Amino acid sequence: MxxxxxxxxxxxxxxxxxxxxxxxxxxxxxxxxxxxxxxxLAVGFAERAIADQVRQEVAKQQVQASGPDVKVGGFPFLTQVVNGRYEAISIVLTDLSGNVEGKAVSLPKLDIDARNVKASMDTLRTGQGEVVAESVKGTGTITYDSVTKLIDRKGIKLAGQDGKLTVTGPVQLPVVGEMTVHGTANLAVQKGQVVIKFERLTADGLPNIPLVQGAISTYAKQLSINVPLPPLPFGLKVQEVRPLPEGLAVTAAAQNVPLRSSAG
Structure with missing residues (x-):
């Protein structure tokens, strides 16, 4: 019991x-x-604070752009705040434009990826102090329409095909009259500009006549241009250009970049 x-x-x-x-x-x-x-909530506060500071830095460089749209990566975020170091911050600027000797091609969108960003909570809170990224990479696309406007030749069409920049367009040739020529370009980056150089153009049924070949060579030189890009923020320097179906993709990079200077 x-x-x-x-x-x-x-x-x-x-x-x-x-x-x-x-x-x-x-x-x-x-x-x-x-x-x-x-x-x-802390992420949202930091994103707004960084966006304000980026907006000020862009304005200082006399660059016009919409945005920025800022996203802070990494989780948890609060531990990054304590350390004053952020794994990754993505910044998107749209309608980027500037002036290079009276003309420049605008970038519809510039994606910026900042890594290992140092910023104290006081800096984000007060807007005073430095925000420095160990490395920054920017990617954007120049539309073919904007490049053809710079070339300023009637009937020119540019396209990205099999990793090459191709061109087609009508040209008035001696002896044979108007023909549609086509060819590919060599792409390079020189002094922050994209260099497009057409060395050899041809056409179906093109006669091998020195006078005609000379006219084709002259026309190729007329199509070859340097594409002036707007000043890129954060000291970004163009390092690579690649033809894609939608346009010329440019990649820029910089090291130890102040997203905001200590002077404010």
Missing amino acids: ADSYQEYEGRPRRRGGRRVLIGFVVLILVLGGLLVVADR
Whole structure:
């Protein structure tokens, strides 16, 4: 009888223990949820603060752009705040434009990826101090329409095909009259500009006559241009250009870049 009573007395205690355990788990989940909310609120604050500072730096460089749209990567974020070091910050600028000797090609969109960014919480809060990225990479695309406007030759069409920049267009040739020529370009980067150079153009049925070949060579030189890009923010220097179906993709990079100077 005593054994039965002890067994009966033990059951409520086990149920009470389960309730405590469940309550503890719920508390942990609630605290975890609050931490996640706090983490995301802190991210939003940092993104707005960095966007304001980037906007000021872009304006200082006499570059016009819409945005920026800033996203801070890495989780949890609060540990990055404590350390004053952020894994990755992406910055998107749209409608980037500037002036290079009276003309420049605008970039519809410039994606900037900043890595290992150093910024104290006081800097983000007050707007005073430095925000420095260990490395910055920018990618954007120059539309073919904007390049053909610079070439300024009637009927010219540019395209990216099999990793090559191709051109087709009508040309008036001596002896044979108008013909549609086609060819590919050599692409290079020189002094921050994209260099497009057409060395050899041809056409179906083109006669091998020195006078005609000379006219074709002259026309190729007329199509060859340097594409002036707007000044890129954060000291970005163009390093590579590649033809894609949608346009010329440019890649720029810089090291130890101040996203904001200490002078404010």
